[in-house]
Amino acid sequence: MHIVIIGLGEVGRHLLRVLEREGHDIVAIDQDPDSVRHAEDHFDVATLVGYGANSEILEQAGVRKADLLVAVTDHDEVNLIAALAGRQLGAKRAIARTQGNEWARSSEGVRYGLLGVDVVINPRVLVAHELVKVARSHGAVQVIDLAQDRIELVQLETEEKSKLLHKPISSLALPRDTLIAAIVREGELFVPGGADVLIPNDRVYLIGRPSELPHAEDMFTSKREARRVCIVGGSVTGESVARELEAVGATVLIIESDIERAQTLSESLLGVTVLHGDGTDTSLLKEEEIGTYDLFVAVTADDETNLMAALLAKRLGPVQTAAQVQRPDYVGIYEQLGVDIVISPRIVASDHILRFCRHESLTHLTVLQDGQAEVLELSAQKRCRAIGVPLKEMRLPRGALLAAIVHGDRVIIPRGDDQVSEGDSVVVLTTTVARPVVERLFRPGLL
Numbered sequence: 001m002h003i004v005i006i007g008l009g010e011v012g013r014h015l016l017r018v019l020e021r022e023g024h025d026i027v028a029i030d031q032d033p034d035s036v037r038h039a040e041d042h043f044d045v046a047t048l049v050g051y052g053a054n055s056e057i058l059e060q061a062g063v064r065k066a067d068l069l070v071a072v073t074d075h076d077e078v079n080l081i082a083a084l085a086g087r088q089l090g091a092k093r094a095i096a097r098t099q100g101n102e103w104a105r106s107s108e109g110v111r112y113g114l115l116g117v118d119v120v121i122n123p124r125v126l127v128a129h130e131l132v133k134v135a136r137s138h139g140a141v142q143v144i145d146l147a148q149d150r151i152e153l154v155q156l157e158t159e160e161k162s163k164l165l166h167k168p169i170s171s172l173a174l175p176r177d178t179l180i181a182a183i184v185r186e187g188e189l190f191v192p193g194g195a196d197v198l199i200p201n202d203r204v205y206l207i208g209r210p211s212e213l214p215h216a217e218d219m220f221t222s223k224r225e226a227r228r229v230c231i232v233g234g235s236v237t238g239e240s241v242a243r244e245l246e247a248v249g250a251t252v253l254i255i256e257s258d259i260e261r262a263q264t265l266s267e268s269l270l271g272v273t274v275l276h277g278d279g280t281d282t283s284l285l286k287e288e289e290i291g292t293y294d295l296f297v298a299v300t301a302d303d304e305t306n307l308m309a310a311l312l313a314k315r316l317g318p319v320q321t322a323a324q325v326q327r328p329d330y331v332g333i334y335e336q337l338g339v340d341i342v343i344s345p346r347i348v349a350s351d352h353i354l355r356f357c358r359h360e361s362l363t364h365l366t367v368l369q370d371g372q373a374e375v376l377e378l379s380a381q382k383r384c385r386a387i388g389v390p391l392k393e394m395r396l397p398r399g400a401l402l403a404a405i406v407h408g409d410r411v412i413i414p415r416g417d418d419q420v421s422e423g424d425s426v427v428v429l430t431t432t433v434a435r436p437v438v439e440r441l442f443r444p445g446l447l
Helices: 010-021 033-042 055-060 076-089 123-135 213-220 236-247 259-268 282-287 303-315 328-337 345-354 435-442
Strands: 002-006 025-030 046-049 068-071 094-097 110-112 119-121 142-146 151-157 178-185 188-190 203-208 228-232 251-256 273-276 295-298 320-324 341-343 362-368 373-379 400-407 410-412 425-431
Touching: 002 010, 002 076, 010 025, 010 033, 010 345, 025 033, 033 046, 055 076, 068 076, 076 094, 094 345, 119 345, 123 142, 123 236, 123 295, 123 320, 123 341, 123 345, 142 373, 151 213, 151 400, 178 213, 178 400, 203 213, 203 425, 228 236, 228 303, 236 251, 236 259, 251 259, 259 273, 282 303, 295 303, 303 320, 303 328, 328 341, 328 345, 341 345, 345 362, 373 435, 400 435, 425 435
Parallel strands: 002 025, 002 068, 025 046, 068 094, 094 119, 228 251, 228 295, 251 273, 295 320, 320 341
Antiparallel strands: 110 119, 142 151, 151 203, 178 188, 178 203, 362 373, 373 425, 400 410, 400 425
């Protein structure tokens, strides 16, 4: 694919890293010469210095032959104008990122056809949706919807007293239609075999039917759905989380440092308690008995505030904590410091954009653990090698797991004798090393 990327901040660079590895033809544009120089030094891509919404710059980037244009600068209007201009000049599809309140709707993180742009993504609302899914799970720190919401992938942390520890995975009596898909140990992700065992502090990816996963989650943790939630920061993200959780009966408290914003929230969120205050004020947190809450979410615009608020809340009780971080490379540090759930709007935005960068058989892609692995949704097309072969004979490479088969209305968590039929969709978790072999299995004409 010929892809034009406008904006070389955190999101733009993350996209370059993933798309370059996949072999796409990429042109990267930014007004900042230093950002362009960084891209030239670290990636094998063509670059241009200039205003990404300028038609001449877009023409130089080859937008007329572009399969996809992605505009992810820090300016919403520039992104929308660049995407619209690129579309009119001949790009087959255009995606724009927006972040401001004027482009946000509390119920929509992805909008199609806005102002003539194919896809408009608001990462702040998407982060809110992610946090709501975590709040409604049984202790998960990440929840990913797959196969049009018919399959879920959740990440859990094993508890030190869990009865599942030190036993071969093959001996664990997980609920039917659930699987252990991957394990993260000391920051490294691997796809386990039946003889592997879980140890304390492992993070486990479980995959299965949404109706069965809560039962599997209960085997790993004593946590339940969050019924009392405190949110520090009443921005688009905080408001969206509060609105969605209040609608399903949760008790929600928002702590907002800006008095005018706090007043606005109190008037629009009638079922939510809104306090004007500092989320890092220990006295305030103690007064509100934050340690008795099920989930504490810090989503201000300031990373340091989010980190400090989450760590302070952690000291006040067994509350599960979540913090938003703008710098993706800080995610691991926050986790090491003790924050349970760390979420980056930039990573969320990148993951959604990457779903539109696919070849014919790849219908969906989700990146895990900072690119160590990916979840692919692939279509089994005519004459591909995977069709009609029992799973036990498919010769999937080490590091890959065929986690689900979608056959019409049926969702199958496959066992050794299950087969893929022409037209089926499959969900495969694979390390980046194993991915090329996986794709060859499902690409047509490679018999």
